[in-house]
Amino acid sequence: MKSATPFLMFQDGTAEEFMNVYTSLIEDSEIKHITKYGAEGPGEDGTVMQAVFTLKGQEFMCIDSHVKHEFTFTPSFxxxxxxxxxxxxxxxxxxxxxxxxxxxxxxxxxxxxxxxxxxxxxxxxxxxxxxx
Known part of the structure; x- marks a missing residue:
């Protein structure tokens, strides 16, 4: 096993905004990599296909899901x-x-x-x- 990384799935196209807010709010944090959907999809043009960012050195991954799900974030995590x-x-x-x-x-x-x-x-x- 190479790693275990928390992964956040946004359903409203706000993954990049989330990363920008928290990497600026929390010191020693950065956006390391973003791949965005293009006009050819399947996600909305300019939304996050996959991204890696850190908060105080802890690595996270996130996406803007192009598939709508019946669930979202829960406080249990x-x-x-x-x-x-x-x-x-x-x-x-x-x-x-x-x-x-x-x-x-x-x-x-x-x-x-x-x-x-x-x-x-x-x-x-x-x-x-x-x-x-």
Whole structure:
């Protein structure tokens, strides 16, 4: 086995926007490779056929699915970020909550100094933690 990589499937043509937002929001992150559909399809011209990006060094893959499915993202799979400072966790949480939904509003739940769990406006679930 060469690797195990989290893979995100977007159904609304927002994969590239997602990568741009989060690689700019999270330091040490980058888009490594994007292949897009052309006019010949099968996906919509300019949408992501396949992409590789990193968030804080963790590699991810994503696509814009040209096939509509009866499912989307679920909070049972989330991306966890361990923050270094209160300013960092607050900045990330507030940015991610723009048109997002809080699953566990940012607070001290007893297991860390500060924790928040949310679905961003893309539907991706995030856990943000500031350890004691």
């Amino acid at each position: 989330s991306i966890c970020l361990t923050c270094d400072t209160e300013e960092e966790i607050d900045r990330l949480y507030n940015k991610m909550m723009e048109n997002g939904t809080a699953l566990m509003p940012i607070n001290n739940y007893g297991f860390s100094k500060k924790f928040g769990w949310l679905n961003d406006h893309f539907g991706v679930s995030w856990q943000l933690n500031l350890p004691e």
